[in-house]
Amino acid sequence: MELFNAFVVSLQSVWNDSGFAAFTAGNGIMILVGLALLYLAIVKEFEPLLLGPIAFGCVLANLPCTGFFDEMGVMMAIHYGIANEIFPPLIFLGIGAMTDFGPLLARPYTLLLGAAAQIGVFVALAGAMIMGFTVQEAAAIGIIGGADGPTSIYLSIKLAPHLLGAIAVAAYSYMSLVPLIQPPVMMLLTSKKEREIAMEQLRPVTRFERVVFPIVATIFISLLLPSIAALLGCLMLGNLFRESGVMDRLSDTAQNALCNMVTIFLATGTGMTMSAEDFLVPQTLMIIGLGLVAFIGGTAGGLILGKIMSKFSGGKINPLIGSAGVSAVPMAARVSQMVGMKAKPGNYLLMHAMGPNVAGVIGTAVAAGTMLAMLK
Amino acid sequence: MGHPVTTNPLIIMLINMTVVFIVLICLMYMIKLIHIVDPTKPKEEPAPAAPAAPVPAPVPEPEPEPVVEEGIPAEVVAAIAAAVASCGASGEIRAIRPVNRDGWKQSGRMGGLNLG
Numbered sequence: 001m002e003l004f005n006a007f008v009v010s011l012q013s014v015w016n017d018s019g020f021a022a023f024t025a026g027n028g029i030m031i032l033v034g035l036a037l038l039y040l041a042i043v044k045e046f047e048p049l050l051l052g053p054i055a056f057g058c059v060l061a062n063l064p065c066t067g068f069f070d071e072m073g074v075m076m077a078i079h080y081g082i083a084n085e086i087f088p089p090l091i092f093l094g095i096g097a098m099t100d101f102g103p104l105l106a107r108p109y110t111l112l113l114g115a116a117a118q119i120g121v122f123v124a125l126a127g128a129m130i131m132g133f134t135v136q137e138a139a140a141i142g143i144i145g146g147a148d149g150p151t152s153i154y155l156s157i158k159l160a161p162h163l164l165g166a167i168a169v170a171a172y173s174y175m176s177l178v179p180l181i182q183p184p185v186m187m188l189l190t191s192k193k194e195r196e197i198a199m200e201q202l203r204p205v206t207r208f209e210r211v212v213f214p215i216v217a218t219i220f221i222s223l224l225l226p227s228i229a230a231l232l233g234c235l236m237l238g239n240l241f242r243e244s245g246v247m248d249r250l251s252d253t254a255q256n257a258l259c260n261m262v263t264i265f266l267a268t269g270t271g272m273t274m275s276a277e278d279f280l281v282p283q284t285l286m287i288i289g290l291g292l293v294a295f296i297g298g299t300a301g302g303l304i305l306g307k308i309m310s311k312f313s314g315g316k317i318n319p320l321i322g323s324a325g326v327s328a329v330p331m332a333a334r335v336s337q338m339v340g341m342k343a344k345p346g347n348y349l350l351m352h353a354m355g356p357n358v359a360g361v362i363g364t365a366v367a368a369g370t371m372l373a374m375l376k
Numbered sequence: 377m378g379h380p381v382t383t384n385p386l387i388i389m390l391i392n393m394t395v396v397f398i399v400l401i402c403l404m405y406m407i408k409l410i411h412i413v414d415p416t417k418p419k420e421e422p423a424p425a426a427p428a429a430p431v432p433a434p435v436p437e438p439e440p441e442p443v444v445e446e447g448i449p450a451e452v453v454a455a456i457a458a459a460v461a462s463c464g465a466s467g468e469i470r471a472i473r474p475v476n477r478d479g480w481k482q483s484g485r486m487g488g489l490n491l492g
Contacts, residue, residue: 108407111400118396122389135383208416209407216406221399362403363396370395374388375380 022064026276033279034058034271037169040176047176050149050267054172057271068272078269082164085157087266088150089234094259095150095361096214096238097251099329103354105209106202109309110321110352114359116305117325118367120145120298124290131286136160139371141287144171145294146364147178147328153270154231155368158376165273166284170291172270178331179338181292182299182323186339189303190319194310195343197318199352210243217362225369227376232365298326302356324353327360443471 015021037055041048060066060075068075081087104110125142129135140156140163152171156164174181186195214236222229241251306322320340324332336353382388411417444453453472 105407105411108404111404111407112397115393115397115400119389119393122385122392125388126385129383129385135380135385135388138385139388204418206414206416208414209410212410213407216410217403220402220406224399359400363400366396366399367392370392371388374382374391 017065019064019066024064024276026280027062027064030062030274030276030279031059033274034062047172049263050172051176053264053267054169054271054274057268058274059271060268061272061275075272078265079272081265082153082269082273083157083161085154085230087262087269088154089230090258090262091150091266092231093234093238093254094262095329096235096240097242097254098259099239099242099358099361100354101210101213101239101243101358102205103202103351104358105205105213107352107355110355111359111362112309113302113305113322113325113356114361114363115325116322117298117302117356117360118146118363119301120294120296120326121364121367123297124294127290127293128286131290133283133286134160136375137163139375140167141290142294143167143364143368143371144174144287144291145298145326146360146367147171147175147295147298147326147332148361148364149175150266151231151327151364151368153266154228155371158227158372162278163283163287165270165275165279166287167291168270169274170288172267173288174291174295175328175331178326178328179335181295182326182332182335183339185296185299186303186320186323186335189300190307192343194307194319195340196347197310197315198344198347199318199321199349200316202351207243207245211240214239214243221362221366221369225366225373227372228365228369231368232362235361235365295326299323302326302360318347318349318352321349321353321356324357325360325363327357327364329357329361330354332360333357443473448472 034055034057037051037058040046041051041055060068066075069079121142121144123142124145125138128138128141133141136159140152140160143152143155144167146152149168149171153164153168156167160167218229218233218236221232238251238254241247241254302322302325303319304322305325306317306319309322310317310319318336318340320336321333324336326332330350333350333353333356337348337350340347340349382391456472
């Protein structure tokens with residue numbers, strides 16, 4: 001009998017300490033959300049490298065009694081990297097090392113398209129304020145329109161850390177849905193004749209220009225907006241690794257090993273912020289809706305300026321490259337290429353769209369820096 | 377968190393878009409300036425002068441065949457020639473021969489990697 005009692009007490013103790021005893025309906029819903037995101041990542045291949053770890057982090061965050069954030073361990077260390085703005089600049093280091101700034105240097109006026117596409121950020125900001133978010137929360141939500149995951153995370157940590165999970169998920173979800181969201185807006189705002197415009201070959205860019213630009217841009221923008229010096233400095237440092245021609249090993253590490261490692265940490269850590277108590281609130285739905293508005297607004301802004309530039313250039317610029325002004329490197333440029341090819345087979349817009357695409361990354365970082373200066 | 381400068385979304389939008397455009401326009405001019413001062417850019421071809429009397433086109437001399445050392449297959453020669461041409465090199469391939477990798481040179485290269 002004593003043995004039986006001890007057995008029952010032990011079982012009861014195991015049950016009481018288990019996650020099952022503390023499991024809530026909210027946890028169940030969030031685990032289903034995590035599984036749905038995993039499905040999108042693995043089966044539908046929507047940004048699997050990002051959505052996969054985000055989704056798994058979401059599942060982990062909703063397992064009760066794990067004590068992830070009670071004492072220092074791997075999960076707390078990952079969270080530390082997010083909460084202290086360590087990972088977003090490191091991701092930018094990899095992006096810089098992977099990105100060719102040549103098309104931007106060959107056609108500097110495409111920077112204007114990257115600037116115009118930021119309008120979506122402020123349309124969403126206004127919408128969020130109308131819906132009752134504070135100005136800081138609205139700014140963090142609006143930056144989703146920049147279609148730049150690391151910058152969205154960077155700004156939300158600084159202005160609205162409690163919204164990080166919803167903002168990151170919205171930003172990365174819409175980035176993965178760029179091929180679905182942008183084409184209807186592009187078709188709506190451009191005529192077939194405009195979409196068929198074939199652009200002239202880009203001029204060759206010298207190594208001197210490629211090396212000097214990241215240095216000059218870092219000094220200028222970081223002096224003007226010091227709050228984004230870490231983000232922009234890492235982007236340009238990565239690009240300098242790539243273009244200098246003498247730092248190939250660093251470039252290789254930044255764009256492969258380091259970028260992959262930081263992606264795992266950043267994405268898993270972002271998923272870990274999606275706990276039921278933080279995520280299952282009405283604001284999350286609003287943020288996801290506003291993110292879509294921001295994305296569409298940004299795409300439209302770039303396209304409209306693209307149309308204006310096309311008119312002024314005498315039809316030499318295909319306005320489709322304007323939609324690539326919403327960062328999302330290089331997905332948005334690929335969408336410009338795809339829609340251009342559909343209108344006129346053999347019309348290669350990819351390299352032309354990379355200019356506004358890179359400009360969009362810089363533009364979103366500048367918009368984030370300006371908002372930090374104004375609102376923090 | 378400090379006090380925001382303004383909470384009017386329209387003013388925030390106007391100020392931000394102005395700053396974004398100004399910064400990116402400044403960058404645009406910086407890129408143009410870098411291009412202007414670039415000492416390595418290829419000199420632009422001078423504009424063609426007034427058309428002169430037609431000169432009979434010189435008969436092109438046959439290009440000398442590159443010297444290819446024994447043991448290098450024709451596919452390798454073709455691949456090297458294609459790679460050189462794709463880099464935009466304007467010269468010609470004079471010779472193709474395997475690099476003499478003796479032990480000392482190899483050791484020097486490994487040392488240069490500084491993997492330790």
